[in-house]
Amino acid sequence: MSAKSDLVVKPILEAIENGTAPWQKGWVSKGGMPMNHLSDYKYGIGNAVNCWVHNERYGYTSNRYISVKKAISLGFQFKGEKGDDVRKTFPIYFFSKMERNDAGEITQHPFMIVTNNASIEQFEGIEDVKEPVFVHDGADLTPATQLQVALGVKMREGEPSYRPLTDEVAMPDLCQFKTVKGYLSTMFHELAHSTGHEKRLKRDMTGRFGTPEYAFEELVAELSAVFLCAEHGIDYDIEHHASYLGHWAKLLKDDSNKFIKASTAANKVVKYCGEAVAVKMKEAA
Secondary structure, three states, X not given: OOHHHHHHHHHHHHHHHOOOOOOOOOHHHHHOOOEEOOOOOEOOHHHHHHHHHHHHHHOOOOOEEEEHHHHHHOOOEEOOHHHHHHHOOEEEEEEOOOEEOOOOOEEEOOOEEEEEEEEHHHEEOOOOOOOOOOOOOOOOOHHHHHHHHHHOOEEEEXXXXXXXXXXXXXXXXXXXXXXXXXXXXXXXXHHHHHOOOXXXXXXXXXXXXXXXXXXXXXXXXXXXXXXXXXXOOOOOOOOOOHHHHHHHHHHHHHOOHHHHHHHHHHHHHHHHHHHHXXXXXXXXX
């Protein structure tokens, strides 16, 4: 466990311990995916979750954020009497590039860099940029079925689950869900599990309920599904039993690096799914 990963995961762990999965707040339809205000770079999964936690905690609505150091260097000042907002900051992390010498030998392994960030709403003089946000129409099932076909996963009727042995996703009938977005969120979650199959991304799928391995894989699928939904303008909508939150809390308490690793794995899932769909669409063209 490292001090840097502890710093990154602390706000997320606090939210989970308070009984909330911080990615379940309808953030996509409220303002779009979190991004750096200066570069328009959209954050990866791990950083996006911290952005959402920050907004939920302090009531901000903008999806744009900036490094405190950069904002101050540009002459912007915190709002509030005596700059009260200076205490309302959160971490963003990234990794340095791997360096090699002329012989191809690694001279510097990637290492984590953590910066202090804030919402642009916290500074005087920074104007928000309101962009159109695509929101799913609430009826179209194409995004999930398209991904299922692209991945080559078999479907059967049953309680939501993924079975690695037969490479099958089970889903109840649509009418058993309160909303279409609930159906899509669940299907994306199970399809995210399917990417762990040995013929795809080869994750450890052997964990049983209650084990750290199971909790980790569930977190990977959860974070992956959040972003798969976001790509299609869908607010992630799965209600979790308290036991899931408890297992995630224990997982992150025992090793905060697990969230970083789960976020990295989820980013790979989203990329893999996007590439699979693109290939299938090209074949059909």
